[in-house]
Amino acid sequence: MTADAHEIHYIFSLLLYQFSTLYKKSTKRNFMNTCRELKRTPLYQIHLDLGAKMAPFGGFEMPIQYDGIIAEHVATRTACTIFDTCHMGEFRFKGASAARDLENILTCRVNSMEIGQCRYGFICNERGGVIDDQILYRIASDEFFMVVNASTQSADFAWITGHLSHGVAAENLSESTGKIDLQGPGAPKIMQKLMRQTVADMKYYRFKYNTYRAERVLTSRTGYTGEIGFEIYGDPQLIRQFFNDCLECGAKPAGLGARDTLRLEMGLPLYGHELDANRNPMESGFTRSIDCAKQFIGSTVVCGPGNVRQTLVGLILSSRRAARAGDTILGDDGTHAGAITSGSYSPSLEKAIALGYIEKKYGIPGTRLQVDTGRQKLDAIVTETPFYRKATCRKNIAEFL
Numbered sequence: 001m002t003a004d005a006h007e008i009h010y011i012f013s014l015l016l017y018q019f020s021t022l023y024k025k026s027t028k029r030n031f032m033n034t035c036r037e038l039k040r041t042p043l044y045q046i047h048l049d050l051g052a053k054m055a056p057f058g059g060f061e062m063p064i065q066y067d068g069i070i071a072e073h074v075a076t077r078t079a080c081t082i083f084d085t086c087h088m089g090e091f092r093f094k095g096a097s098a099a100r101d102l103e104n105i106l107t108c109r110v111n112s113m114e115i116g117q118c119r120y121g122f123i124c125n126e127r128g129g130v131i132d133d134q135i136l137y138r139i140a141s142d143e144f145f146m147v148v149n150a151s152t153q154s155a156d157f158a159w160i161t162g163h164l165s166h167g168v169a170a171e172n173l174s175e176s177t178g179k180i181d182l183q184g185p186g187a188p189k190i191m192q193k194l195m196r197q198t199v200a201d202m203k204y205y206r207f208k209y210n211t212y213r214a215e216r217v218l219t220s221r222t223g224y225t226g227e228i229g230f231e232i233y234g235d236p237q238l239i240r241q242f243f244n245d246c247l248e249c250g251a252k253p254a255g256l257g258a259r260d261t262l263r264l265e266m267g268l269p270l271y272g273h274e275l276d277a278n279r280n281p282m283e284s285g286f287t288r289s290i291d292c293a294k295q296f297i298g299s300t301v302v303c304g305p306g307n308v309r310q311t312l313v314g315l316i317l318s319s320r321r322a323a324r325a326g327d328t329i330l331g332d333d334g335t336h337a338g339a340i341t342s343g344s345y346s347p348s349l350e351k352a353i354a355l356g357y358i359e360k361k362y363g364i365p366g367t368r369l370q371v372d373t374g375r376q377k378l379d380a381i382v383t384e385t386p387f388y389r390k391a392t393c394r395k396n397i398a399e400f401l
Helices: 003-024 031-036 044-049 069-078 098-105 153-161 187-194 236-248 256-265
Strands: 053-057 060-065 081-084 089-094 118-124 130-140 143-148 169-172 178-183 207-212 215-220 229-234 310-317 328-330 336-346 351-359 368-372 377-383
Touching: 044 236, 060 069, 060 256, 069 081, 069 256, 081 236, 081 256, 089 098, 089 153, 098 143, 118 153, 130 153, 143 153, 153 169, 178 187, 178 236, 187 229, 187 236, 215 236, 229 236, 256 336, 256 351, 310 336, 310 368, 351 368, 351 377
Parallel strands: none
Antiparallel strands: 053 060, 081 178, 089 143, 089 169, 118 130, 130 143, 178 229, 207 215, 215 229, 310 351, 310 377, 328 336, 328 368, 336 351, 368 377
16 A cells, blocks of 8 residues: 555544544434534634645544645654644643642642643543543642643543632633644744744743743643644634744644654554543553652552553554554454554554553563454554654754754
């Protein structure tokens, strides 16, 4: 199958998955009403003007691709792309006991965070399942900013506020906040051209306020593509202007299709695939985001050694045909070993890759398995992640200015 054929196959599968998921969550009677009720980001008209292919995602009508998923993927790895991430949820918490409360709600350590630092962690239920994954920003000793997934933001906010002390003020900023991700080796030069203050001092998983068009904006370096880049938060109208300015500076628009292939190459989890309310996050391998030396909601289950029965692994398939979420993983004796959570053709590696949960005994790198797609069985080998090892996200910005 050629690269173009892989791209068409991937786009079709992604669109089919999104629509089938939306359909399953709706009845036949209200399916069309649900489609009409999809939210739109402030950049919706820009996407249409750029010829983007749109599809439902997280309750929003979002761009899947513009010029093509593979072209946008390669542009992120080699140059610079810009993503509309206005669909994400943003919260603010402020109060004397905010840090203590968030320490109880999140799996990651909160009290040790420095002002200006970001930290990835999980929000768990009492059963140890993942309500959502999030990134926390420490604005001040008593103030925090949190970024969550679009489809879960309402439920996240309700859960979190239900576990806050009386004196902690909570605000859902999702409707009033625009967010853009500028990603790729060319991002620092464009960012510096558009911002008043320097960006050369920004480190990985840190944030700072900067000035864009005389307006104060929050900027950070967390990323979801593996490449060096920035997240920019501000007024939706201002974010619309920022998107256009980035295009004029040479950034290419990229959609959720490329965002998914990029994060998969980095072995990063996607909520609803690698993470859900029934999955112990300790099985995901992101143990650095779980502090078992403290107590948090669900910690007894999450940190219980007997509760980790599976492990998330990377798989490289012997053919270029991609596995899909839900495909069965078989052991060398043909017995059930686990299931695929995400799969795609990798533009950087030029081969099919996947993530999947399997029994721990099969999780040793080099173990040979099979993936049963329902039509055929594909040979696969367990490999360490990230799949792509030339990413720039942790490098010094000075190298790119």
